Amino acid sequence: MTTEQTPEVFADATRAVGEAIIELTDVDKFFGDFQALKDINMNVGRQEVVVVIGPSGSGKSTLIRCINRLEKHDAGTIIVDGIELSEDIKNIQEIRRETGMVFQQFNLFPHLTVIDNITLAPRQVRHYPKDQAEEEAMALLERVGIPEQARKYPGQLSGGQQQRVAIARSLAMKPKVMLFDEPTSALDPEMIKEVLDVMVELANGGMTMIVVTHEMGFARNVANRVVFMADGQIVEVGPPEHFFTNPQEDRTKLFLSQIL
């Protein structure tokens, strides 16, 4: 464990603004011999928007996939809204209900209509009656701007529309935290904005969000904090204005010079 030169910015920024809803302490994750996450310490506060950036293979996706146990972390503790992630399946499901996730590849259920995609979990998990679930689903579709697509199948929609349905599907469980795993990376350029708009609206509405993305505009304008990861480690954390204008670490400077 080498934590020799920890800059002041880093120490401050790991702490969440206000009360923490997600707390990661000394989290490690291995894929075979490869260490995907090293010593991750990170807190996310309520209603905070944290954007995670970094080169591919740096462990960004693995980080958020550990938070809802799509990947099992090998060491350290992860606490979501007061519940610690453990082997207990009840515990895991409890946390998954609190956290929505949006995937790069949308992962809509192709055999179900849009509205059935959205109502599946509320009806199965929360045991909502059909009418109530559909009413709420329609309200969510209004919110993401595509109520007219409710009875279509995902295959009939454009990529941007599919991703908006995926967001609505997550929101239907009324999660306290939303995890976004490169939500715009699989989209054609002209569709990126419609998805980002929904995410901005969500952030303005006070949703706690962790967003893995390459959209620097979004990071700059919406994030409360930006986390830069490389080689499975958190290299630098800071508020976007500070992060983009005055990065401290060489690795960060190199990355930013490559993409900006």
Place this chain on the structure above:
Amino acid sequence: MTAASPPIHRETWIEQVKKNLFRNWWSGLITVVLLPTTGYLAYRAFKFFFINGQWEAVQVNLTLFMQGTFARDEQWRLIAQILIFGLAFGVGLGTASGAAHDRADDAGLVFKRSSLADTLKRMWSLVAFIALLLFFASTDETGNLINPYLVVAGGLGLSFVGYQAFRLPRRLRNLGWLLTMVLLVLGFQVVSGFDAESWVPLSLILGSAAYASVPTEMFDTAATRQAVKVLAALGAVAVVFAIYRVVDAPGIGWDEWSGLHLTLMTSAIAIVLAFPLGLLLALARRSTLPALRLMATTYIEVIRGVPLITLLFMGQFILGFMVPAGTDLSDITRAIAAMTLFTAAYVAEIVRGGLQSLPSGQTEAGQALGLAPPTIMRRIVLPQALRAVIPAMVGQFISLFKDSSLLFIIGITEFLRVRTLVHAQAAFRGVAIAETLVFVAIGYWAFAFAMSRESQRLERRLRVSR
């Protein structure tokens, strides 16, 4: 402004012949060799079918081919079965068509209903086979079939009546499915009998229907609702049980079936039983419990390594050691058990292939929503996996249907073995061997081909809806 149209070049027939048959020297050579060969074979086939063939062997024994040694004075049961199955076929088709229409409407797609005529066209092999049967029947002087035209017309008419189920409003759609299943059971039992012990299939169907459809909105707690559903199901089961007790009309059990009827029924029964068993085996093989996984894997690999005929023999000679002493199993029951156990192993492997073909993102999306693993399996994974394997599954069922001819070897008079009865008759001893064989082959082909066409269509339709 008119768009420029591409230049039109109409090919003359000489050009077409040149393009299709004599494109270059080797295609010309193939044509020169194949054309006379095909012509000669066609000529021989024509002579066999229409001039030299001694089709009396089939004509006179048509009833024997259809029902084998099934008691002639109970033939009305088979007629009733054909009529009821005709109705069930129609109701099922109509309900499916109505459901497809609803889905298309919802998704904003144009729906073109296929008419009953289209369906018959799709199943042309069966239509042709039935026409052949009618042709033979009409020239059969012994006339021992109950007016066959009437039966066919009745079956068609009833399926047309049943097809009107597509008019059912959406909320009654499930009623159509329920009716189809009830009719299938009744059609089966009109032959096998409504004796007091045969209450199980119908009570399973009506019990689960009652469980699913009893209104429970007026009850507040989930526990009460559940209790009401269970009570309704038990009530339905009790009513069915009581009715069978009262009716108690024995029929002709499958031990006494034979001919094409037996072939079709044993295959259908084995398919209906093998599918759920195979599904369970596939899930067990993917289970996280090592013991369960090992058992399923062992079963599948052992069965798949053994020829069906071996299993059929084992069914006859070894199954007796495995069931409690005093249990009297008929040959046909043993054969159906062997066919089911055999096919289940293959179904399991097919389903496993479907499960593996599904991208992991589907399961992850379900997990991320907080769904329980059984729900993910039931609502997300299985519906997609099963759709993906329809062609392979139907292929397996077709081979089961054809393999039912192996029952011949263990002494059961199925469709193929009827021939030995025919050629034991004085008039046909040693003659018309080819004719009866060709007739049986056409019979198998007609059903197998119809199944294969139907699966292709189902595959196309389901692909459209995703």
